Amino acid sequence: MKYLQLVVANLGRHKLRTVLTVASVALALFLFASLRSVTTTMAAAAQFGGARRLVTLNATGLVFPLPLAYGNRIKALPGVTGLSWANWFGGRYGDGKNFFANFAVDAESYLALYPEIVMPADQKQAFVQDRTGAIIGDRLISQFGWKLGQNVTLQGTIFPGDWTFKVDGVYHPTDPAIGDNVLIFHHDYFDERIGRAGIAGWYIVEIDDPSRAPAIAKTIDDLFRNSSSPTKTGTEREFQASFATMWGNVSFLMSTIGLAVVFAILLVTANAMMMSARERTGEIAVLKTVGFSDKLLFTLVMVEAGAMALTGAAIGLGGATLLYPAIHFNGAGFLPGFKVATSTLIFGALVALGLMLASGLVPALRAARLPVVQALRKVE
């Protein structure tokens, strides 16, 4: 502790340089945490999904619908205990800058299959009974300042026109991967407006035994193999993972950019530390003359590097951890439950530690090994 004044004094020698170095470390680790959080959030989303829920899609792709008539045939299969269906809507609100997910569902069966969607019983009842009603995630409600009972109008993009829904319920998801910024409305109303009844975007199939999921999925797909719309069935987790794999290269790109940024900052910090140590060659020689040992000087220079790296890390990682929940960031609806994971904080702290070692080691060794007489000759 008694050497603290020396470390603090040295850090304050060039205040602007110290502040800029700390700021650059903070920015690097903020970016690192942010970019890594994109990949961890996507990975977490891929882990979402009840073990007892399967998803059946058109084998050609998600954008192709399935006949609604498939529902009864799937429901009749052994091991299937529940069924619902949904359709992607893709409506836009206002100027469209604040995108959020919205889709049509068969209300009663959908809510029965998703106990993670929690809302007051009266609101749930009101929604089930109101064909033009909608339930909306609590974050979306607070984001736009909507009130229960008011009308919200979306502009259809895939299905043109103005679509007005009455806010019947505000839900809160117990699993962040469900998303608290989704608008869900009735499939009946959707069918009626587009004038094309009898189609479903995808089916959600509840089964009695998760261990039978592969067999039941195969049975479903076999059932429609020779039809005009063959299906592809998998667990809900696989369905989520398929979205995540679409981002595969983006994840790699983000990880690479994150590490490249940290490496660039490492060079800046190392340069600042070396410059600082080089400027103090004479002072280090004086301290050695006074009796400071090589080991002590090595430690002091390392502590200086550590103070800068760790302060920057605390600001960068702490900032990212606090900022995103505060602004309810969700990547325009594509990254529900976005947050900086503990593993990212640990990884970031290790990066900061590495930064400290890499930027402090050379100047610290140089200080420790400085030949006093030659250094003093230069000073004197």
Next chain:
Amino acid sequence: MALVEIRDVYKSFQRDTQKIDVFTGLTLDIEAGSFTALMGPSGSGKSTLLNLIAGLDKPTRGSVTVGGAQVSAMSPGQLAAWRASNIGFVFQSFNLLPVLTAYQNVELPLLLTRLSGKERIERVKLALDVVGLADRADHYPRQLSGGQEQRTAIARAIVADPTVMLLDEPTGQLDAKSSQEVLALLQRLNNEFKKTIIIVTHDAHAAERSKTTLHLEKGDLIEKPRAMAGAAR
């Protein structure tokens, strides 16, 4: 037994391909409580001798003993610890740390001791008081005059109550008035506090204040001091 014993010391430097011999068998004793001035032309080996006594440099051959401790045989770690409690070094260009106040500069050697915070405060205040800078404790070096800076450096050199004070041309960058003040202070430290002082100087006034003057030329002592017990080659 003399406080500083230099026995048959050889010291040479390698400059490019050329070997330069500074000392070729120097033998010298300096008594405790003495005030010794080392004089001589540039390159005569005055500063090298000071560095050898301080343990900042090692002789090529021979031994340097200070207060019974054979400095020339110590490891770098031992030397650092030994210097902290036995040597007070003052430079020509003061060499105060610009980011520390006068108080903090003087406290530096005490950080290496096991003294408590309270004891350190008392020691630093005493040292600053002795050099007449008690009222400048919170000033940074840039806020002090050259003479005041050198007196702060002297306070730093005496604060740990070292065995010997080594001063390398301490008046070299001072005006006449400041030089006299510094020399008077050194004389007082020697007379009143019985500090052993070895000063390298070109200044005849400084030499006048010393009790013993040694003249070095090309690494040889050309004048034997009264206080010298040994012989120079």
